[in-house]
Amino acid sequence: MVGLGNPGPTYAGHRHNVGFMVVDELARRGGARFAAAKGIRAETADVRVGPPGADQQRLVLAKSRTYMNETGGPVSGLLSYYKIEPSAMIVIHDELDIDPTQLRVKLGGGDNGHNGLKSIRRSIGTGDFYRVRIGVGRPPGRQDPADFLLSNFASSARTDVEIEVQRAADAVEHLVEQGLERTQSTFNS
Numbered sequence: 001m002v003g004l005g006n007p008g009p010t011y012a013g014h015r016h017n018v019g020f021m022v023v024d025e026l027a028r029r030g031g032a033r034f035a036a037a038k039g040i041r042a043e044t045a046d047v048r049v050g051p052p053g054a055d056q057q058r059l060v061l062a063k064s065r066t067y068m069n070e071t072g073g074p075v076s077g078l079l080s081y082y083k084i085e086p087s088a089m090i091v092i093h094d095e096l097d098i099d100p101t102q103l104r105v106k107l108g109g110g111d112n113g114h115n116g117l118k119s120i121r122r123s124i125g126t127g128d129f130y131r132v133r134i135g136v137g138r139p140p141g142r143q144d145p146a147d148f149l150l151s152n153f154a155s156s157a158r159t160d161v162e163i164e165v166q167r168a169a170d171a172v173e174h175l176v177e178q179g180l181e182r183t184q185s186t187f188n189s
Contacts, residue, residue, distance in 0.1 A: 004116040009013025040077040098135030
């Protein structure tokens with residue numbers, strides 16, 4: 001499970017960092033802490049998903065220590081290190097073309113101009129991985145989309161953002177436990 005975002009406190013509350021927010025929530029739920037991945041420019045944390053017992057699934061949470069447009073290198077390194085096929089990876093990211101307070105779960109697709117997805121596709125050679133896309137909406141007026149994504153959520157929207165981060169974390173857990181079709185019917189807004 002890779003959350004997309006930019007590293008450091010300067011970017012922490014930006015729209016472009018909702019992926020980081022979701023993996024942080026999943027780590028909190030699992031009682032895990034992020035640690036540097038040896039030899040890879042990323043941080044990882046291990047959690048278990050599912051009802052207590054033998055049926056729990058291991059989920060490796062990851063955040064790149066690089067900027068969004070360089071995420072592909074660390075993601076490729078993590079897939080190699082953990083011996084995971086791209087088709088078993090979940091990427092969570094912001095989506096301009098989805099309204100705020102909505103999310104979509106899907107398998108595969110293009111990058112739709114998202115620099116983090118472009119970098120991942122370029123590095124691993126495929127876009128065939130799961131995506132949990134959190135809607136941030138389009139910028140108001142003629143504001144540049146990059147400026148919009150690299151700005152904090154309005155203070156009036158913070159409660160909605162917290163709810164959506166919770167819902168996206170729920171969607172990730174549901175995807176791991178129940179599969180794509182059931183997750184889409186439950187969470188796709």
